[in-house]
Amino acid sequence: MVEPRVYAAMAQPIVGHLDPYFFQISEEIRGLLATAFGTSNQFTMAISGTGSAGMEACVSNFVEDGSKMAVLANGFFCDRLSELGRRQGANVVRLEKPWGEVFSDGEARDFIKREKPNVVAYVMAETSTGVKQPGKAICEAAHEVGALVVADCVTALGTMPCNIDETGIDAAYSCTQKGLGAPPGLAPVSISPRALETLRGRTTSHKSWYFDLKLLDEYYGSSHRYHHTAPISMFYALREALEIIREEGLPARFARHERNHKAFVAGLEAMGLRMFVAPEHRMWALNTPCVPEGVTDLAIRKRLMEGDGIEILGGFGPLAGKVFRIGIMGAGSREENVLLLLDRMESALRAEGFPPRSSGVEAARAFYSA
């Protein structure tokens, strides 16, 4: 969901890519993004591409032929991280977990200490499963062996605390269309001083010119050296979306996401649905209830889409047919949406032969008024 204010900002007349007004906006974005990421990193900016461009920028700048990249693999986007590392010529080693589970501190630490990689990558909030992965032990172990940490914050940014400085993350990336509530088109990234130092010490030139963070640092930094023509309209949109977040306040925003998530879960469980992820590992922005026996996820999704114009997603990969993936985030994370969704899911489940055990809407209402 994108708020009308963001669309209106995006449609403002463009200026040149070296115009002082553009750099004023990029500086505002730098500050607002840094707050959302929880960082004092000077290099906090948006890459001119979508979220995956952020992933590619963060992997490809720190991994090269012969690097060792360790991936904590428990979902789809960990697989993509691995793929990107391999393409850059890295020796990718993986610690595997079934989708939906998290890595304990000890598991992560043992793996990293054993492998001694150059780069460790993990996903903070995995959209394919609904799991959030704690990162502190990962980062500590990585830094002990001299590795940098790349973290996927795609669904995390703007919906939960990222705390990348406190956690120790060296290269974080996200997108604009999930927790930030802007249209897709930019990839926020934040790079630690430690990572920048590694970059400056790199003796081989980066294969990619478009994603070369050293060049981007010169463009957005004080020298404003021409690199590429940034998508100005998307910067307008991102600035406005971040301004909305600033007005709400991050703590209030996170609390809102948590509250609506918990109300939704209360409703789902009252209806007799089981959540796929253990309570302590659930992210707030994306809910993954299991598909009840005797019901197909496609039938429910079709009823919601065609009857109510509500789009929920199904699982894929190992979770195909097993879970729903229901995003309640950004401007969409609202009590009325939670209640509407529960009401429509109740009808859809009943129509598909799964009469809810009790009313999801009432359970969520009870949660809200408690």
Add this chain to the structure above:
Amino acid sequence: MVEPRVYAAMAQPIVGHLDPYFFQISEEIRGLLATAFGTSNQFTMAISGTGSAGMEACVSNFVEDGSKMAVLANGFFCDRLSELGRRQGANVVRLEKPWGEVFSDGEARDFIKREKPNVVAYVMAETSTGVKQPGKAICEAAHEVGALVVADCVTALGTMPCNIDETGIDAAYSCTQKGLGAPPGLAPVSISPRALETLRGRTTSHKSWYFDLKLLDEYYGSSHRYHHTAPISMFYALREALEIIREEGLPARFARHERNHKAFVAGLEAMGLRMFVAPEHRMWALNTPCVPEGVTDLAIRKRLMEGDGIEILGGFGPLAGKVFRIGIMGAGSREENVLLLLDRMESALRAEGFPPRSSGVEAARAFYSA
């Protein structure tokens, strides 16, 4: 200049990146772009990045470690093409010409036949100099030695015939913010069947996942296999901009660019300014009059910017201080803009101690009414 219709289209509510409506739009874009490029290439689409992303996609998919890339180097963007090729590991060989000159058919042919490269790259319309480079002999020679041809159509697309099929170009890229009149944010590309075949036969995996044309072909092609989340709003904007071009008609649009360019040149020459580029090699979208003796380009540009809010650019590299670079393109290529610009330049030149020989405005008026 972006027309209000394009801004309005861009601000329409977004849909999902796998929504049938999105693919309906991407199919419309495919058809409209193909017309503008002058091609029947099935792979005619927009890369989710700005113009430079198109350059990187076209170079990096066809050049790898040990490839030989031949660049016809007569301007800034030829240098960037060389840089991108080198980063991909290519042995880059260059035929050099002073900025502002073009390569004759014989020179291009001899160079290509001698070097026998895998890829030949040239710039169709060089924004740093105002020169257009004929491509037919380049493509013929390249194909005779089995090379693919990459052509920069950044300023060409939508302002002059690209004719990429007739010319023999295998990989063409452009941007949205010049001749097409949309905000920056996408890179139109068109890939020949011959180039796609080369791609499919490539045994090494592409270093870049984001720019992998094989994956993008699957996303935008009939299988719609999920790749990345495309910047939907930019696709809306591009579709609308292309629709405006379709309504005007390409021949009328090119004629309009040619006419306004020629009127502007008539005005400049009447004022006593000399054009940097020989008449037969001038592109229509960007004019490069020489800075007259005794005048600094910065002083004139400052007067226009601060007094009239008109932005013209200066030369850079070997042309720093020597030429103005004045873009008159897209929706901005209009008689009233040409006359206004000449009038304001006349005042600025006079104020800087270069009284025009005769009235540029009158000369342009005479041209228009001839």
